[in-house]
Amino acid sequence: MTTDIESPVSDTDDQVAWFRNSSPYINAHRGRTFVVMISGEVLDTPRLPALIHDLAMLNALGVRLVLVHGARPQISRRVQAAGLESRFENHTRITDAAALEEVTAAVGALRLKLEGLFSMGLANSPMYNATIQLISGNFVIAKPVGVRNGFDYQHTGEVRRIQVEAIRRQVDSGNVVLLSPLGASPTGELFNLNAEEVASSAAIALAADKLIVLGDGLRVDDDEGRLLRELTPQEAGRLLIQERFSTDPVDRQLTAACHAASNGVARAHLLDTCEDGALVRELFTRDGCGTMVTRESYETLRGARIDDVGGILELLAPLEEDGTLVRRSRELLENEIHRFALIERDGMVIGCAALYPFPDDRIGELACVAVHPHYRNSERGLQLLRYLERRAREQSLQKLFVLTTRTAHWFREQGFEPAGVDALPAQRQALYNWQRNSKVFVKSL
Ligand SMILES: CC(C)(COP(=O)(O)OP(=O)(O)OC[C@H]1O[C@@H](n2cnc3c(N)ncnc32)[C@H](O)[C@@H]1OP(=O)(O)O)[C@@H](O)C(=O)NCCC(=O)NCCS
Incomplete structure (x- = not known):
């Protein structure tokens, strides 16, 4: 049947998506x-x-x-x-x-x-x-x-x-x-x-x-x-x-x-x-x-492995598309996979977060915090954060920082305080994207 108004998602699209x-x-x-x-x-x-x-x-x-x-x-x-x-x-x-x-x-x-x-x-x-x-x-x-x-x-x-x-x-x-x-x-x-x-x-x-x-x-x-x-x-x-x-x-x-x-x-x-x-x-x-x-x-929180790259990319793709997260290539993710922690549910990655340590400055960057939209509001974000905080302490880091454009309040509620770009380690300041204008938040561990 044809109608005057085209549905943005056809049955065939749904079937293809479901099959994939x-x-x-x-x-x-x-x-x-x-x-x-x-x-x-x-x-x-x-x-x-x-x-x-x-x-x-x-x-x-x-x-x-x-x-x-x-x-x-x-x-x-x-x-x-x-x-x-x-x-x-x-x-x-x-x-x-x-x-x-x-x-x-x-x-x-x-x-x-x-x-x-x-x-x-x-x-x-x-x-x-x-x-x-x-x-x-x-x-x-x-x-x-x-x-x-x-x-x-x-x-x-x-x-x-x-x-x-x-x-x-x-x-x-x-x-x-x-x-x-x-x-x-x-x-x-x-x-x-x-x-x-x-x-x-x-x-x-x-x-x-x-x-x-x-x-x-x-x-x-x-x-x-x-x-x-x-x-x-x-x-x-x-x-x-x-x-x-x-x-x-x-x-x-x-x-x-x-x-x-x-x-x-x-x-x-x-x-x-x-x-x-x-x-x-x-x-x-x-x-x-x-x-x-x-x-x-059937839900586990663990460090990521190389064969998790596909699942993480799939989770991050929509957030990269709408600008919530900065794009990461597969190659970059493969190289940095050991920095990631994830929540796996029935073989699928439904949440992830990464910790990038700057050991000389005793500080770490928390990045790529994401929970699949179907599984939000059940403290999975919080569990990932706690897991990486523990990892950071094990590496003798004293602080964590995060750059965010849309999730400031969530980080505030987890104990992060607003800070200036000068609070970032020098190496990270040099890479700061002024156009993106992310807000900086810091938490003492
Ligand atoms: C932020 C995020 C990781 C939280 O995951 P989660 O598992 O839902 O987290 P929790 O269950 O621990 O916390 C949920 C609480 O945070 C609040 N929250 C979620 N996103 C928020 C945001 N952007 N700003 C303010 N509060 C937010 C929820 O409303 C909820 O609060 P409530 O229970 O009082 O309503 C998840 O919303 C997400 O993936 N967002 C998109 C990606 C993103 O913004 N990442 C940060 C990039 S720097």
Whole structure:
């Protein structure tokens, strides 16, 4: 459609920008192992084909994928249709021989449904040209839960072992492995398993980079209904004691994430598939859209290295363009990279600052202080300043100075005092740009 008024940013521009911004994530995810659990509820929704397309795209981008599917609502429906009674103890189904028949039928049907969806390749679909082998088999070895508190759980089982090497061989060949909540014991019996336990056990055994749990309406909020974006396993554990997280299925999903993150899986993500494209947004945008349980804080403040040059240039470019900062070439930045400190968030540089010491004058210049606009007002600027103040003290500097045209008040609030150009070390005075007319501020350390 054409209109009289041209929009300054077209859809195509947005798409190009989005695609460019996603390239660091494409590089970061290639060759990584993700265990993705699709809960039984999601398998019933009309959003499933779109989700399968997104998983096919991950496979095409070189992610080593192991899928785990749930089957709880499908099993419940079959048990009910067969006129059997569903019995639960401790949120766990007691599976007798008759119920096991329904479990195997439900799981078999779901496996075939997923095989069908992964085989789609119509010319007008996103999976055109994608040939993906979805491999399922006896990858999960089970053992019986047995008798607990006087209840015999019969054919309800637990994960005994994951056939790691067999799974690795498949994903190494580019195949997608599908695990079901059903496992065989070495005696040849079948056991009904908890899909979340299969997913977390597989992620731990495979030393996966991520466990991703996809649920229908799966949200982990704080008391005021705001999404909790990042939790440590300890924080997740504290939530699990709360009443509002003790309901099925969120308690099992959060428990699985917590268990995986506590046992070597770097990141466990909980995503609500009610939001279209949740998986893509979580994996290819800076902030994602779900809750991540991780032991490592995914924001770090550290000294810059040579391979950070690209990220720093990207952060500084808009500020150089609008004149807030003085332009620096890539060569200059490469030579001075050891002067920079930065804040890295999920592999991206979101803040930086540099310290240029003048040891003879016992003074240092603070420069290039910048925080990405999305991440301002959370004291990141302050953290960078403190870090460089510490560095300056270690180098026996007694003062810091800064030249600024627009950020005077921020520096004043951090303890810098206005000063004249004559307060600068002689070497720096000679380079002072009178046309730029920056204000000088000095802070004693
Ligand atoms: C200055 C800057 C680094 C601060 O980063 P930050 O992480 O948001 O900093 P903090 O959270 O520690 O401080 C935020 C406070 O500073 C204030 N602030 C930010 N920029 C300011 C400015 N130019 N002048 C006055 N105050 C400013 C904010 O309003 C906020 O105060 P408030 O909480 O009372 O509203 C960031 O705004 C930035 O990158 N600016 C553009 C680059 C720049 O000007 N760099 C300095 C070049 S010499």
